Amino acid sequence: MNKIIRKERLNESVSKIIVSAPHIARAAKPGQFVVVIPTSTAERIPLTIADADKTAGTITIIFQIVGATTKLLDTLEVGSEIPHLLGPLGQPTHIEKFGTVVVIGGGVGIAEIYPMVKALKKAGNEVITIIGARNKDLLIYENELRTHSFELRTTTDDGSSGRKGFVSDELKDLIAAGKKISLVFAVGPVPMMRVCAEVTRAHNIKTMVSLNPIMLDATGMCGVCRVTVGGETKFACVDGPEFDAHEVDFAELVNRLKTFKTQERQALDHVCKLVEGIKK
Amino acid sequence: MKKERTQMKNRSATERVKDFNEVPLGYTLEEAVEEAKRCIQCKNPKCVSGCPVEVKIPAFIAELAKGNVQAAVDKIKETNALPAICGRVCPQEEQCEMKCILGVKGEPVAIGNLERFVADYTRKQSVVSSKQKAERKNARVAIIGSGPAGLTCAADLALLGYQVTMFESLHVTGGVLRYGIPEFRLPKAIVDQEVSYIKTLGVDVQPDMLIGSVLTIDELLKDFQAVFIGSGAGLPKFMKLKGESLEGIYSANEFLFRVNMMKAYQFPNNLTPVKVGKKVVVVGAGNVAMDSARVALRLGAEKVSIIYRRSHEEMPARKEEIHRAVEEGIEFQLLTNPEAYHADREGRVAEIECIKMELGEPDASGRRRPVPVANSNFKQPVDTVIVAIGNDPNPLIPLRTPSLKTEKWGGVIVDQNQLTSIPNVCAGGDIVRGAATVISAMGDGKKAAKTIHTALR
Numbered sequence: 092m093n094k095i096i097r098k099e100r101l102n103e104s105v106s107k108i109i110v111s112a113p114h115i116a117r118a119a120k121p122g123q124f125v126v127v128i129p130t131s132t133a134e135r136i137p138l139t140i141a142d143a144d145k146t147a148g149t150i151t152i153i154f155q156i157v158g159a160t161t162k163l164l165d166t167l168e169v170g171s172e173i174p175h176l177l178g179p180l181g182q183p184t185h186i187e188k189f190g191t192v193v194v195i196g197g198g199v200g201i202a203e204i205y206p207m208v209k210a211l212k213k214a215g216n217e218v219i220t221i222i223g224a225r226n227k228d229l230l231i232y233e234n235e236l237r238t239h240s241f242e243l244r245t246t247t248d249d250g251s252s253g254r255k256g257f258v259s260d261e262l263k264d265l266i267a268a269g270k271k272i273s274l275v276f277a278v279g280p281v282p283m284m285r286v287c288a289e290v291t292r293a294h295n296i297k298t299m300v301s302l303n304p305i306m307l308d309a310t311g312m313c314g315v316c317r318v319t320v321g322g323e324t325k326f327a328c329v330d331g332p333e334f335d336a337h338e339v340d341f342a343e344l345v346n347r348l349k350t351f352k353t354q355e356r357q358a359l360d361h362v363c364k365l366v367e368g369i370k371k
Numbered sequence: 372m373k374k375e376r377t378q379m380k381n382r383s384a385t386e387r388v389k390d391f392n393e394v395p396l397g398y399t400l401e402e403a404v405e406e407a408k409r410c411i412q413c414k415n416p417k418c419v420s421g422c423p424v425e426v427k428i429p430a431f432i433a434e435l436a437k438g439n440v441q442a443a444v445d446k447i448k449e450t451n452a453l454p455a456i457c458g459r460v461c462p463q464e465e466q467c468e469m470k471c472i473l474g475v476k477g478e479p480v481a482i483g484n485l486e487r488f489v490a491d492y493t494r495k496q497s498v499v500s501s502k503q504k505a506e507r508k509n510a511r512v513a514i515i516g517s518g519p520a521g522l523t524c525a526a527d528l529a530l531l532g533y534q535v536t537m538f539e540s541l542h543v544t545g546g547v548l549r550y551g552i553p554e555f556r557l558p559k560a561i562v563d564q565e566v567s568y569i570k571t572l573g574v575d576v577q578p579d580m581l582i583g584s585v586l587t588i589d590e591l592l593k594d595f596q597a598v599f600i601g602s603g604a605g606l607p608k609f610m611k612l613k614g615e616s617l618e619g620i621y622s623a624n625e626f627l628f629r630v631n632m633m634k635a636y637q638f639p640n641n642l643t644p645v646k647v648g649k650k651v652v653v654v655g656a657g658n659v660a661m662d663s664a665r666v667a668l669r670l671g672a673e674k675v676s677i678i679y680r681r682s683h684e685e686m687p688a689r690k691e692e693i694h695r696a697v698e699e700g701i702e703f704q705l706l707t708n709p710e711a712y713h714a715d716r717e718g719r720v721a722e723i724e725c726i727k728m729e730l731g732e733p734d735a736s737g738r739r740r741p742v743p744v745a746n747s748n749f750k751q752p753v754d755t756v757i758v759a760i761g762n763d764p765n766p767l768i769p770l771r772t773p774s775l776k777t778e779k780w781g782g783v784i785v786d787q788n789q790l791t792s793i794p795n796v797c798a799g800g801d802i803v804r805g806a807a808t809v810i811s812a813m814g815d816g817k818k819a820a821k822t823i824h825t826a827l828r
Contacts, residue, residue: 114580114585115585117585117794118584118585118586128542132640132641132642133642134633134642134643135542135633135643145730154552158643159639163642174542175542175578175579175581176579177540177541177542177580177581177586177820178581178584179585180581180584180587305624307628307629307633307643308541308550308628308632310540310581310605310765311605311606311765311766312540312603312605312606312607312624312628312762312765313607313624313625313628314607314609314622314624314625315620315621315622315625316604317609317616319616324609324611324616326606326728327605328673329766329767329770336424343616346617346618347616347618349618349718350618350619350646351644351646353647354638354639354644355642355644356640357638357639358638358639358644361639361640361642362642
C-alpha cells in the first residue's frame with residue numbers, strides 16, 4: 092500500500108511523487124486532497140491530489156519542501172511506502188460549463204490547478220491559465236497545462252520567463268482587454284489569492300480560491316482549519332477547501348497560519364539534523 | 372465484612388502535574404479481594420441494570436472475592452470487551468455504583484475500581500478461550516470507526532462468529548479513547564492492548580480508510596451484509612464571539628488531539644507542535660474541559676482557570692475529575708461567561724472579556740438557566756484559550772450518504788435498536804448522540820450488534 096512508484100525533483104524545492112493508492116485514485120476528484128504522514132513521528136499534513144490515474148491506481152502528489160514533515164516526506168524514495176495516506180478529502184471543485192474560465196496558479200499551486208484545468212476543459216470551457224513563480228526554475232507543469240488550456244500565460248517576478256510581474260497583472264490585462272470571464276479560480280500563496288480576489292471584486296467576477304489553513308485530523312473534527320467566509324465560520328477540511336474569494340477573511344487566515352511559526356522552524360532544525368545524521 | 376470502601380491510592384497532586392503518567396495507582400490483589408468481599412451478592416442485583424453493557428457484576432465480584440482473577444475477567448468479557456477502559460473512564464457513580472444496595476446506608480461497592488483491577492491484573496495472560504467464540508459465520512459486517520462504540524460492536528459480532536472488518540479514518544485506532552482522553556487518565560498502552568484483544572477475536576482493522584469517500588455506504592453493502600456507523604464526534608462548537616479565531620484560541624478537540632493523538636508534549640521528537648502560554652482559560656466544565664485544563668497545567672501553564680456560566684452544582688464533569696482538577700490547582704471562575712476576545716498587536720489573543728452570570732428559572736435541561744448580570748463586564752489577561760463546550764457529530768458520512776436520515780443538528784437518526792433509515796445499517800455513539808460518554812457509546816454498539824445479529828440470522 093502507498094508505494095512510491097516514481098519520484099521527480101521539479102526544482103530546488105518542489106518534488107513530485109506518484110504513489111500507488113488504488114482506493115484513493117478511484118474516488119479522487121479535482122480539488123480534493125490527501126493527508127500524508129511520512130514517518131511515525133511526523134505531522135499529519137494535507138497535500139492536494141495533483142492527478143489521479145484510475146487505471147493505474149496511482150495518485151500524484153506535488154509538494155514544496157518547506158517544513159519538517161515535507162522534508163521527511165522527501166527522504167522517501169521510489170519503492171518505499173508512505174506509512175499513512177488518507178483521502179480523498181474535501182469537497183471537489185464544482186465543474187460545469189461556465190464559458191470562459193481563468194485558472195491561476197502560483198508557486199506549488201501551479202501543480203494543484205492541473206486537475207482543475209483538465210476537468211474544466213473537458214466540460215467544454217475555454218480555459219485561460221495563468222501561472223507565476225519567482226523565477227523560471229520555479230515554473231512547473233508548463234507543458235502539461237499548455238496542452239489542456241485554450242491559452243497559457245506565464246509570469247515571473249524577475250522576468251526570467253514570460254512576463255515580468257505577477258499573475259494578477261495578467262488577470263488585470265485580460266479584464267482590461269474586455270475578455271468576458273465567467274469564473275476565476277486562484278490557487279497559490281495567500282497574498283496571491285488575496286490580490287486576485289481584489290482584482291476581480293471590482294469587476295464583479297465570481298472567484299474561487301483554494302485555502303490552505305493549518306489542518307490536523309482533516310476529517311471534520313478538530314476545528315483548527317476554521318476560516319471566516321461571509322461572516323460565518325467554515326471548516327476548510329469538510330466545507331472547503333474552495334471558497335468564494337470575495338467572502339473570505341484573508342487577514343484572519345494569515346494570522347492563524349503564523350500560529351506555530353517558531354515551532355515550525357524548531358521542528359525543521361530538528362529534522363535537518365536527523366536527516367544529516369542518517370546521511371552520515 | 373469491611374464497612375468502608377477500600378480507597379484506591381493516588382499519586383500526589385504536586386508529583387503528578389509534572390508528567391503525563393496515570394494518577395490512580397490501582398488496587399493490590401489484597402485490596403481488591405478485600406473490597407470484593409464487601410459485595411453482598413444480591414439475589415436481584417440492581418447494579419447490572421445500571422450498566423449500559425450489562426456487565427455481570429455480582430458474578431465477576433464473586434470470582435474475585437475467591438481470588439479467581441482470571442475467572443473474574445472472563446465473566447466481564449462475556450459482555451464487555453473493554454474492561455480496563457471502562458474501569459477508568461465510566462461514571463460508575465451515576466450507573467452501577469449508584470444502584471448498589473450498600474450505597475443506601477453507606478458506601479457502594481467500588482465496582483469500577485474492581486473492574487479496573489481485574490482487567491489490569493490479567494492483561495498479560497488474557498486469552499480468549501475457544502468456547503467463548505461461536506462458530507464462524509459467512510456473513511460479513513463492516514464497522515466504521517474504532518472508538519468505543521465500534522470496538523464494542525465489533526467484539527460482540529466477532530464473538531458471535533461474524534467476519535468483521537473495522538475501518539478507521541485516522542492513522543491509529545481507538546477514536547476518542549486515543550485522541551480525546553489524556554494519557555494520565557487512560558494510558559494509551561491500555562487502549563493498544565484492548566484493541567489487540569479485539570484483533571485476537573478475528574476483527575480485521577483497516578486504518579487510514581475514509582468511508583463515505585473511498586467507499587460509500589451503498590458500496591459497502593455490496594460486500595458486507597450489515598454496517599455499523601460509529602464515526603464519532605465532529606466539528607467543535609464555538610460561541611460565535613468576536614475574536615474567537617484569534618491566534619492562541621483552540622477548540623478542546625484540537626488541543627487534545629495535538630497532545631494525546633500526536634504526542635505534542637514530546638515536541639520536537641514528535642513533530643506536531645502545541646503552544647501553551649502562562650495564563651490559560653478553559654471555557655466549559657465537562658470532562659473534556661477538566662482534561663484540557665489538566666493537560667495545559669502539565670504543559671507548563673502557570674495559571675489555569677475554568678470559566679463556566681453556571682455554578683459548581685451544574686458542572687457536567689464527573690465529581691472525581693473536578694476533585695482532581697481542584698487538587699492540582701485549577702481555578703474555577705463560575706457564573707462567568709465569555710463575551711469577546713481581544714488581540715495584541717500581533718493578532719494573538721491577549722484578553723478575555725467576560726460577563727458575570729446569575730441563576731434564574733430552570734431551563735429545558737432542568738438546570739437553572741444562567742442570565743447575565745447587567746454591567747458586570749470585566750477583562751482579564753490570557754495567553755491561551757481552550758473552548759470546550761462540546762461538538763457536533765462528525766459530518767463526513769452523512770455528507771456523502773444522502774439516504775441516511777439525520778437530525779437538523781447532524782445526528783444520525785436511529786430507532787430504539789440503533790437501526791438507521793438504511794436497512795441493515797446501524798449507528799451509535801457520538802454520531803447519534805452528539806457528545807456523550809464512552810460507556811453510552813459502548814451501550815449503543817452492543818445494542819447494534821444484537822440488532823445486526825437478529826437481522827442476519
